[in-house]
Amino acid sequence: MRFWIKAVGMLVTTGGIMAATLVNGPAASATPSPCSVYDASISNLDGGYGVMKGSYNLKKGPYADRCGNVTRLGRGRVIYFHCWVRNGRGNLWAYGRVKGTAKYGWMSIDNFSSVRHSNYETCRPNADRDHT
Template sequence: MWHIIRTLAVLTAAGTITGALTMTGAVTAPAEAAIAGSCPPIAVSNQHAGYGIMKGRFNLKVGPYAGPRCKTVASVGKGKKIYFHCFTRNSHGHLWVYGRVKGTGITGFMSMDNFSFTYYGKPLSYC
């Protein structure tokens, strides 16, 4: 039970649950979360918060989900720098950053797990 409450608290804090928890434990979630494989739209803003250095080759995505759920924007190689704009948590509680690949106009979401180094000039803001 504690795990369920903690998970709901994380999802609520991330803004992914818009409904209410009832006495039976049912949760009403956004419609896009109910559709398997959908990639929810995320409003983004450029907060100029810092950057990260890639620890390997990973896919930059249109939304904060790995695999086929969200389309791939580009593959970003090891050692490349991504400038952070803002961040979000997906429905699994994983932290993703929205940013731009240095020297390009290519933007998208990257999992924070994919960076070997991060620098924050100021606190990273939610998208």
Template sequence: MTKRARLAAAVAAPLLLSGATLTATAPAASAAPTGADACTHPSWSNKSPGKGTAKGGDAKVRTGPSQDCAVTATVGTSVVLQYHCWVQNSVGNKWTHVRIDGTQINGWVYNGNLDDGGSVHPDNKC
């Protein structure tokens, strides 16, 4: 019997003799954030030299990487977006942090709404 096994037996024996039950419990599962909790304003930096436009219509620029976050601007397909970096949110969707070209307006756009799929190179992750 190994030292670890002897120690475990020594600790468990008195508990079992006293009628105590040994059970293992898993840590409580935490749900993915939803609603306003998903708008955490993750940090970002300008890692990408890329740029793109909205795909097939208007794209919403949001305060965080979730459809539940507030819209700061809506851009059409002719508006150039300068890419900064990207994140994957708690439900698995990828979002790119952008700045509207020629302005100081910036925020998050869902990659599915960008003509080239956004900034997804591993080196450009926020």
């Protein structure tokens, strides 16, 4: 008998949680990820390039500690710039393609030994994201 009482209690609790989810909707993040705010892949706005001064990770977004890695790039590698952003910490980041590859990602301006022919054009925010 006790088993049935516990089983019914668990079913009622589970049903209540499911009903609350249907009424309120699934929990949503209040703000978009800082790694996906910019739709840089369609923003080829800059004709410049930069040369790496050391070995650094090409990132999935404009934050070294908050965004995952695409690949590691060594000293002397070239990145063709598409656009730029200043992240929430005030650091300038470029989005671009690694020369000779189909790899795209973000790199801090601090990691370049030289920046050539850049107009520092700003990346456009994703159109489908709320930026308020």
